[in-house]
Amino acid sequence: MKTLKFLFTTLLSAVFAVFVVTACNSQAPDSASSPGASPAASPAETLTMATSADYPPYEFIETSSGSEEIVGFDIDIAKYITEQLGFGLEINNVDFNGLIPALQAGRADFVMAGMTPTEERKQNADFSMIYYEAKNTIVSKAGSNLTDAASLEGKKVGVQLGSIQEGFAKDTLTGAEIIPLNRINEIVQEIKANRIDAAIIEDTVAKGYTASNPDLEFTVIPNEGVAGSAIAFPKGSELLAQFDPVLQEMIDSGKIEELVTKWFSGEPAS
Numbered sequence: 462m463k464t465l466k467f468l469f470t471t472l473l474s475a476v477f478a479v480f481v482v483t484a485c486n487s488q489a490p491d492s493a494s495s496p497g498a499s500p501a502a503s504p505a506e507t508l509t510m511a512t513s514a515d516y517p518p519y520e521f522i523e524t525s526s527g528s529e530e531i532v533g534f535d536i537d538i539a540k541y542i543t544e545q546l547g548f549g550l551e552i553n554n555v556d557f558n559g560l561i562p563a564l565q566a567g568r569a570d571f572v573m574a575g576m577t578p579t580e581e582r583k584q585n586a587d588f589s590m591i592y593y594e595a596k597n598t599i600v601s602k603a604g605s606n607l608t609d610a611a612s613l614e615g616k617k618v619g620v621q622l623g624s625i626q627e628g629f630a631k632d633t634l635t636g637a638e639i640i641p642l643n644r645i646n647e648i649v650q651e652i653k654a655n656r657i658d659a660a661i662i663e664d665t666v667a668k669g670y671t672a673s674n675p676d677l678e679f680t681v682i683p684n685e686g687v688a689g690s691a692i693a694f695p696k697g698s699e700l701l702a703q704f705d706p707v708l709q710e711m712i713d714s715g716k717i718e719e720l721v722t723k724w725f726s727g728e729p730a731s
């Protein structure tokens with residue numbers, strides 16, 4: 462009886478051992494593929510960028526190709542940097558005022574939207590170095606003679622909600638009625654329809670809109686405080702330390718300059 466029991470146990474262990482070995486073997490190809498594989502074989506991590514695609518030539522929706530692709534200066538920079546760092550890139554269109562909240566909510570890994578790194582924004586996001594400087598302008602109906610801050614006294618002035626232009630207008634144009642709107646093309650339409658008198662818009666963007674709308678003109682006004690564009694990240698993001706050296710390299714090698722020429726001196730987008 463004892464022998465029988467011994468035999469049975471031995472047999473059982475043997476069967477179990479075979480099972481374990483088989484199980485291990487069948488797992489082996491899977492587990493071996495990750496540590497030993499070349500990095501190119503593993504799928505690249507995709508970063509999500511949020512932008513407000515109402516801002517040609519920085520970012521806008523290209524419709525002429527039939528598809529609705531977001532293109533522009535910022536998009537080319539984002540593509541270059543993520544490619545250099547080996548990331549995939551997905552771009553989401555969000556109203557400008559919702560961009561920093563999108564970072565805070567973890568819905569975006571970074572924001573590129575011609576965004577200026579103001580002290581207030583730095584409380585809620587980390588910023589890269591500035592990669593492009595800009596100036597403000599007054600956009601108005603051609604011949605309206607609204608060419609300086611004083612001339613906007615008593616006028617309706619459009620600005621993009623949440624932009625530094627809104628801050629500038631509220632602080633500086635105290636005698637004007639400031640009308641914040643979500644999208645730059647809405648602001649342009651309001652001027653064309655005479656529902657507002659003027660708008661404060663960044664120079665390169667104003668240049669594009671006035672070129673495609675000959676009934677409008679713009680005048681550059683002196684800068685107050687910080688201007689220019691930087692990339693925004695969620696506070697504490699490790700991406701900042703990876704992005705900044707690539708941006709620096711783009712500045713040093715003339716790559717940024719090449720993109721400035723491509724987007725800012727060609728035919729303006731509408």
Ligand code: ARG
Pocket residue numbers: 512513514515516519520557574575576577578621623624625626645663689
């Ligand atoms: N530079 C300005 C700012 O930071 C305006 C940027 C607006 N950008 C946009 N994509 N609409 O407030």
